[in-house]
Amino acid sequence: MTAFETWSHLGSVLAGLMFAWAVFKQYFPPHLRMHIEAYAHKAVGHVYPYIQITFPEFTGERLERCEAYSAIQNYLSTSASARAKRLKAESVKDSQSLVLSMDENEEVVDEFEGVKLWWSSNLIVSQKPTFSLYPSPDDRRFYRLTFHRSHRDLITGSYIKHVLEKGKAVAADNRQRKLFTNNPSSNWGHYKASKWSHVVFEHPATFDTLAMEPSKKRQIMNDLLKFQQAKEYYARIGKAWKRGYLLYGPPGTGKSTMIAAMANFLNYDVYDLELTTVKDNTELRKLLIETSAKSIIVIEDIDCSLDLTGQRKTKKQEKDEDEEKADPVKRMVKGGDESKDSKVTLSGLLNFIDGLWSACGGERIIVFTTNYVEKLDPALIRRGRMDKHIEMSYCCYESFKVLVRNYLDVESHPLFATVRRLLEETKMTPADVAENLMPKSDDEDEEACLEGLIEALEKAKEDARKKSEEEEEEKAAAAEAPAASAMTEKEEQQKLSEVKESDVR
Ligand SMILES: Nc1ncnc2c1ncn2[C@@H]1O[C@H](COP(=O)(O)OP(=O)(O)OP(=O)(O)O)[C@@H](O)[C@H]1O
Numbered sequence: 001m002t003a004f005e006t007w008s009h010l011g012s013v014l015a016g017l018m019f020a021w022a023v024f025k026q027y028f029p030p031h032l033r034m035h036i037e038a039y040a041h042k043a044v045g046h047v048y049p050y051i052q053i054t055f056p057e058f059t060g061e062r063l064e065r066c067e068a069y070s071a072i073q074n075y076l077s078t079s080a081s082a083r084a085k086r087l088k089a090e091s092v093k094d095s096q097s098l099v100l101s102m103d104e105n106e107e108v109v110d111e112f113e114g115v116k117l118w119w120s121s122n123l124i125v126s127q128k129p130t131f132s133l134y135p136s137p138d139d140r141r142f143y144r145l146t147f148h149r150s151h152r153d154l155i156t157g158s159y160i161k162h163v164l165e166k167g168k169a170v171a172a173d174n175r176q177r178k179l180f181t182n183n184p185s186s187n188w189g190h191y192k193a194s195k196w197s198h199v200v201f202e203h204p205a206t207f208d209t210l211a212m213e214p215s216k217k218r219q220i221m222n223d224l225l226k227f228q229q230a231k232e233y234y235a236r237i238g239k240a241w242k243r244g245y246l247l248y249g250p251p252g253t254g255k256s257t258m259i260a261a262m263a264n265f266l267n268y269d270v271y272d273l274e275l276t277t278v279k280d281n282t283e284l285r286k287l288l289i290e291t292s293a294k295s296i297i298v299i300e301d302i303d304c305s306l307d308l309t310g311q312r313k314t315k316k317q318e319k320d321e322d323e324e325k326a327d328p329v330k331r332m333v334k335g336g337d338e339s340k341d342s343k344v345t346l347s348g349l350l351n352f353i354d355g356l357w358s359a360c361g362g363e364r365i366i367v368f369t370t371n372y373v374e375k376l377d378p379a380l381i382r383r384g385r386m387d388k389h390i391e392m393s394y395c396c397y398e399s400f401k402v403l404v405r406n407y408l409d410v411e412s413h414p415l416f417a418t419v420r421r422l423l424e425e426t427k428m429t430p431a432d433v434a435e436n437l438m439p440k441s442d443d444e445d446e447e448a449c450l451e452g453l454i455e456a457l458e459k460a461k462e463d464a465r466k467k468s469e470e471e472e473e474e475k476a477a478a479a480e481a482p483a484a485s486a487m488t489e490k491e492e493q494q495k496l497s498e499v500k501e502s503d504v505r
């Protein structure tokens with residue numbers, strides 16, 4: 001038996017004695033009770049060289065679940081539970097898989113900087129009679145940490161901090177991610193209504209299944225990783241821990257798919273912000289402040305969501321609008337209450353991106369998507385605000401290879417050379433390539449799918465050729481048109497002068 005085990009037994013005996021004391025102390029007069037308790041504490045302190053800290057599951061008057069207990073449970077679910085013989089599987093709220101923790105009255109040893117310590121999981125069963133088959137809500141669970149008193153500073157200083165941090169990290173890894181969408185503000189006032197509603201985020205897209213040029217993909221992944229690990233860096237340079245991405249490209253090139261892949265890669269929640277239901281800048285601010293850290297805030301089709309293309313308002317414009325707001329006549333002249341101030345403005349969005357985030361915690365990524373990058377105001381997309389501009393483009397051969405692996409599980413095929421040539425000659429979005437690669441019936445094999453794609457590519461090439469021919473013809477016709485109208489003008493002038501001459505005669 002080790003020294004700790006001997007002491008542990010002694011500890012159990014002491015615990016028994018204390019329990020007996022708790023039951024019988026009422027039979028002692030109060031002053032005698034105080035003396036006995038003080039003396040017993042001193043005696044135990046002298047003899048027993050170990051310190052114990054308990055972490056109850058519920059604390060406070062309202063018996064809220066203690067954060068430290070959950071963190072310890074998660075911490076022990078990784079390292080210590082591997083050594084425990086009896087485990088308990090629980091489904092914890094917001095957790096995507098079962099949490100395995102050590103069962104009640106189980107004990108495990110942990111080690112920190114060469115120091116040994118002991119964790120035990122305890123349950124005090126309620127003495128109240130219960131008629132239910134379920135455990136009584138009065139049962140009390142707690143973890144107890146025991147260590148030698150010579151390590152007091154190390155354990156209370158660094159070890160507990162380490163356990164809580166690691167436990168929280170495990171919870172973050174294991175948490176069920178969510179996709180949030182904003183509720184219209186007309187619903188915000190309702191009882192228990194929140195600004196965002198959510199569903200579980202289970203999009204299957206990953207960077208593995210995302211079709212794009214491999215070097216570009218690696219660059220984006222490195223950028224994301226660097227951002228995720230740069231907490232200290234951002235703190236040092238005094239910048240809010242956020243990063244903006246602008247994804248642009250034609251429809252069906254994988255912008256939304258990329259956002260899902262980013263969220264899966266970083267293990268972040270996604271806030272899909274629908275700007276058209278946000279009335280004004282104040283509402284926008286309230287919504288954004290309620291987003292949590294470790295999240296991607298997405299504004300899709302930024303060019304269509306609102307009129308965000310205008311320049312920032314000048315002071316005079318702002319003053320005019322304020323006056324208009326105050327004066328009902330001016331407002332009517334301007335076109336009723338449908339005036340601009342009931343909308344989110346570009347400057348409202350920019351101000352938030354620039355400033356407020358610094359105050360409400362970090363680790364947020366904001367992604368804007370658009371089909372028409374050229375329509376956006378340069379102020380919105382300048383570097384520093386949107387840190388990275390990513391062009392999602394038509395399908396290249398490398399992208400095709402990812403898609404064909406995803407859809408048909410094929411790495412190479414003689415028809416690949418034809419597909420390669422056609423992809424270089426014509427433009428087709430990854431969405432269209434994917435659609436053509438999908439087997440239409442059970443008896444359609446990989447060769448038939450590839451042939452189908454080749455046919456579609458040839459048709460797209462032919463269509464593009466016809467279209468460009470038509471455009472050329474239109475251009476030529478437009479160039480001829482002014483010449484023709486110029487002729488008629490000349491003729492008219494001539495006629496006019498002939499008429500004038502005849503008048504003179
Ligand atoms: N790069 C890609 N990699 C893998 N799949 C893709 C890619 N691009 C498109 N797809 C497929 O096409 C479908 C549509 O793509 P997605 O919605 O991501 O396009 P988008 O660029 O967001 O289009 P839009 O501009 O219309 O929003 C996706 O469900 C996905 O299956």
Ligand SMILES: [Mg+2]
Pocket residue numbers: 255256257300369
């Ligand atoms: Mg999209």
